[in-house]
Amino acid sequence: MSAATHCNKDIPIFSVSDLTMRIAGDASDIVERLSFDVFPGKTLCIVGESGCGKSITALGLMGLLPPQEVAVRSGTIRFEGKEYLAAEAHQARHLRGDRLAMIFQEPMTSLNPSYKIGVQIAEAVTCHHSGSYVDAKKQALAMLAKVGIPGPELRYDEYPHQLSGGMRQRVMIAMALINNPAVLIADEPTTALDVTIQAQIIELICELQKNTQMGTIMITHDLGVVAKLATDVAVMYGGQIVESGPVASIFNAPQHPYTIGLLSSMPNLSGYKERLFTIPGTVPNVQSMPKGCRFSSRCPFCSSVCKTQPEVRVVDDAHSVACHFAPLDQTLELSA
């Protein structure tokens, strides 16, 4: 764990380039040419609506997708300077849960119903580090306290069904973070929880991240979470990253029509109440993705040029967007 905490903050700890994945038997890719970097202590939020390939990306990044069902067609993942995707299965397994951790969407079903939660947390320690169970138990108790579970000694011996959803998500977080991972992948960790608990969990992840300087990949469709946590944002649509950049830049000057649509469909608590903006249509499924720009079928600015694949343009410092019209305001003004 020393390597992670003292490493250079300007060097990405987790770097994905050109990752393309395809479900066996499908004609087109479920995730296409994904590239992004995660830096220590920073949070990258991957946003997008349901079905845009967020969760499969998360599993793909962890290396949890069964190779016979989902094929990685190209791309590399570099983790702590080493190639992760090409690593031997047992090496990758030793990284998972130790250096690279994941929190799942569904705390209600993500814990083994047959064992006490404490045992499950301690197991995460003993399977990566030599040392006695007693030490692991001590660590697990400390971690339970750290994630804000009251009476850790009491809770240690409880089964998952005895805990509420929020508690279980805390347990999941304890399990993921107990080995001080360098990178945490959180797949919609608050979706299944009610709003007040959501805020607490986000707060908790924030706090733990501050202390450990881990890099976080937060997958979400909740722009409130993004605003609260993110340092960088990648907007996904139809299996591609259509826009990425620092959070302020994305929120203040969105360039891709899809990002603009997403941001305008956020309800506003103050000001004049009007009908909420929606992006017409739904994400087309993988088989029927339009040629060229995948958003073209729903884009208000769509024109003939959109039949070709847009290249990624850098519009601003680290802010890049895959749209023929980027930067949007200038291009539209010119054409008007």
Added chain:
Amino acid sequence: MTHASENVSVPDPILVAKRENRVWKKFRTHRSAMVGGGLALFFVVVALFAPILPIDDPAATDWMAVRKAPSLAHPFGTDEIGRDVLSRMIWGAQASLLAGVVSVAIAIGLGVPLGILAGYFSGWVDAVISRCTEALLAAPFLVLAIALAAFLGPSLTNAMIAIGISTTPIFIRLTRGQVLSVKAEDYVESARAVGLPTFKILRRYIFPNVLPPVLVQGTLSVATAIIAEASLSFLGLGQQAPDPSWGQMLNIAKNYLHQAPWMAMWPGIAIFLVVLGFNLLGDGLRDALDPREK
């Protein structure tokens, strides 16, 4: 997160009450399960205590009391060479229950690991195991057991092995199906995300969570195995004379149905009751373990 901390800082009485096992509670109030359990328990106790019960030697013949109807001296009557039917029934219970339990243990011991392998690894492992299972299932259960027992040679041990092997495919299938659904559970995925080795996932995440239906099937299979053992013994492929078994007693009794009906009646009733007992017990277990009925 401080808000949540205030809610539950002392042990909650509701939570403590929850700790009382729901399954046991449900099982305890299940009337037919208790009847079945009682029946099964009765036979188990009788079989276990056979050596110390005040009964006649099951092999002792008495030429003065051949085919005698039930009386005070011989409450269940005597057989064709004057042996006490009651004591033969009690010693026969040992053979029956032993056969039931041991053969199901063999079937679970073979079937569950194979089913877990087939379900978890899919691909060629699954193909090989599943095709073998189907081949075994293609032969009727009893025919297969008879063939195997005849092949292994007539003895109680071989009968148990034959019944055990014939019952195995049921457990392979059941376990495989359960594994297919359990391995898609989030907690298995999260176990892989934690980096647990495959063997540990199989042992601690898959196995305990496929166990409940296996237990139910196991209990029901004990009943089937008891009938199978009685059938094999009836055909002379199970317990060998002079050691008593219910099936073998029925085989002899069929020759004297008119003269000494009790010789056939008692083993018949015993088989009926013990099979009923295990079936009711199994049904009760199934209801108690069924998560949908909570």
